[in-house]
Amino acid sequence: MASIVAKDFKKLWPEHSQIIDKNLQALRVTFLEVVRDQQTFVLDNDIDTVVLLSPTLEDFASGNQLFVDETIYEPELEWSDEQKRSIQEKFTDDDSLWLLTDKKPSTTLTSMVPKARILVVDPLTRWGSQGIDSDFPFERWTISALDNTSK
Incomplete structure (x- = not known):
């Protein structure tokens, strides 16, 4: 598109x-540096299996060759107690699973x-909603774990 x-x-x-x-x-x-940094983060943290909470992240998962174990697209407020237990068990049983x-x-x-x-990923579809930093317009796609204590 830029071309x-x-x-x-x-x-x-x-x-x-x-x-x-x-x-x-x-x-x-x-752009290539941002993609490289994202892929490096994914590889360094051995992220290969994920649970997606949004359909907007399907391209991210596919682009990083991640296996999607489960998709949960309903709003969190609509999750049943059984779904919540299932999610908790899934993450307790599998140390390699990421959300x-x-x-x-x-x-x-x-x-x-x-x-x-x-992993909170800012999807491309909302780019303009938070404005664009003219010095580093791709900053919104710098990824890290929620608590930044990953590998």
Whole structure:
């Protein structure tokens, strides 16, 4: 998409073609660095199996070749006691399982799943809702475990 926008910009401002190309290249490099950092985090923490709490994270899971053990897309307030017990048991029984969510985890959720295995990922679909840092526009996609004490 950035290439398409750059091409359109060069049609509008051909005199700035070199600057547009330079900015496009810088954007590509920055994007690749963010992807590399995400993949490094996933690999360093041996994340390979996840429970997804949002359909917006399916692309993230697929892009990082993560096995989706379960998807729970209903709002947390609608979870039955049995579902809550099942989630807690699942995370107690499997030390390698991670929870992926696109929202700040509630106290209830953090009581069921260790914070060190909760990964909050900001999905692309809400990019503009929190504004964009012009110095580091991809900062919102820097990932870490909820409690930052992972490997």
